[in-house]
Amino acid sequence: MKICESVSLKGLTTLKIGGVARYFCRVRNEHELQTALQFSKKKEVPLIILGGGSNVLLSDGSISALVAKIDIKGIEWRESKHFVHVLVGAGEIWDTLVEKAVKKGLWGIENLSGIPGTVGAAPIQNIGAYGAEIKNTLKWVKVLDTKTGKSRRLSNKKCEFGYRDSIFKHPKGKALIITHVALRLKKSGTPNLVYKDLKERFKIYDLGFKNKKRELTPAVIRKAVIGIRSKKFPDLRECGTAGSFFKNPIIPKTQFDALKKRYPALPGFPLTADERGYEDMRINADADESLRIIKDKGLKIKIPLAWLLDNVCGLKGFHKGNVALFERQPIVLVNTGGASADEIKKFAEKIVLRVRKETGIDIEWEVQKIY
Numbered sequence: 326m327k328i329c330e331s332v333s334l335k336g337l338t339t340l341k342i343g344g345v346a347r348y349f350c351r352v353r354n355e356h357e358l359q360t361a362l363q364f365s366k367k368k369e370v371p372l373i374i375l376g377g378g379s380n381v382l383l384s385d386g387s388i389s390a391l392v393a394k395i396d397i398k399g400i401e402w403r404e405s406k407h408f409v410h411v412l413v414g415a416g417e418i419w420d421t422l423v424e425k426a427v428k429k430g431l432w433g434i435e436n437l438s439g440i441p442g443t444v445g446a447a448p449i450q451n452i453g454a455y456g457a458e459i460k461n462t463l464k465w466v467k468v469l470d471t472k473t474g475k476s477r478r479l480s481n482k483k484c485e486f487g488y489r490d491s492i493f494k495h496p497k498g499k500a501l502i503i504t505h506v507a508l509r510l511k512k513s514g515t516p517n518l519v520y521k522d523l524k525e526r527f528k529i530y531d532l533g534f535k536n537k538k539r540e541l542t543p544a545v546i547r548k549a550v551i552g553i554r555s556k557k558f559p560d561l562r563e564c565g566t567a568g569s570f571f572k573n574p575i576i577p578k579t580q581f582d583a584l585k586k587r588y589p590a591l592p593g594f595p596l597t598a599d600e601r602g603y604e605d606m607r608i609n610a611d612a613d614e615s616l617r618i619i620k621d622k623g624l625k626i627k628i629p630l631a632w633l634l635d636n637v638c639g640l641k642g643f644h645k646g647n648v649a650l651f652e653r654q655p656i657v658l659v660n661t662g663g664a665s666a667d668e669i670k671k672f673a674e675k676i677v678l679r680v681r682k683e684t685g686i687d688i689e690w691e692v693q694k695i696y
């Protein structure tokens with residue numbers, strides 16, 4: 326494996342921002358990852374892992390580290406009676422995996438179509454879209470523990486998945502590098518249409534056309550999801566973006582109720598205390614009755630930040646210099662051309678302050694900052 330010096334990372338992130346790494350390498354297997362780890366220890370620089378670069382804001386100064394791009398490939402399909410277990414190298418492209426699974430008619434990840442990035446990065450933020458999350462199909466991940474230098478498996482439970490969250494984002498998981506991901510997909514299934522956009526797209530199937538439901542294959546769902554996404558997300562060929570830049574805020578019901586008084590149209594989706602299965606409970610807060618039947622005192626509500634940015638803060642399409650909130654989906658921040666990392670950071674901080682001022686809510690970045 327070649328370790329290069331002074332490599333620009335700009336082309337390796339979807340925000341199209343990134344400075345020069347002191348050292349850089351592409352890791353194709355676990356052995357090479359071990360080599361990279363040894364090298365970083367010897368040179369006394371941190372080891373920074375890069376996947377598809379689609380959820381990071383990299384500093385654009387010099388990055389005094391060994392940056393390792395994970396290129397571990399391979400997809401193995403193992404069939405059992407009802408399932409297909411798939412073992413995937415962390416460097417595979419997530420959407421290529423989804424495409425292959427869908428072509429095989431397998432169920433479980435079709436709603437996660439069109440998400441940029443690599444397979445190894447997917448569990449870190451527990452990628453989710455259209456009522457599905459990777460945690461619903463993930464069995465285990467294989468990790469290299471950089472503290473012990475040993476590889477081991479981590480079960481789904483041990484990954485401590487939450488909304489756009491996992492152990493890998495927290496101090497106790499920071500030493501773990503994902504090398505492989507094992508998913509369990511179903512040979513037969515039914516479409517997951519809990520999410521509003523998909524429900525609307527396929528509402529004809531709920532109107533008594535039961536036999537038509539068979540037409541809803543994973544491939545049909547994938548096509549619909551890609552269609553919906555293309556209308557909401559900017560084209561990566563035209564600008565830089567990292568998808569949703571912020572997380573949708575999760576607030577106590579009491580705070581939600583107060584906001585709802587001020588903004589009666591505010592949508593909200595109740596979560597269980599541990600956020601498990603929260604998307605199954607996705608209910609529009611307009612249906613106030615549904616909210617009332619949930620007795621949990623610690624009830625938390627997830628609200629769409631896009632709605633707040635648009636209807637409360639009036640920031641839809643807001644731009645400053647080379648940074649903007651995408652006009653069709655304001656949770657998405659775009660680098661309209663030539664933005665620096667600091668410009669993005671300052672712009673995002675401004676949005677955070679504005680949301681706090683208007684709503685009292687502290688929003689969090691979804692994108693990971695590597696500075």
Ligand code: EPU
Pocket residue numbers: 453454455456489520557567568569570571572573592629630631632633635636641652653654655656691
């Ligand atoms: N809305 C507005 N104005 C707008 C756009 C949206 O008011 O201009 C409101 C609408 O009420 C809409 C709501 O915002 O129903 C939510 O928007 P949307 O359904 O497009 O999705 P989201 O909640 O903003 C989340 C994920 C996306 C994922 C989509 C689809 C987060 C942070 N984002 O976005 O994930 O693709 O749902 O399931 O959870 C990502 O994580 O990078 C990402 C793109």
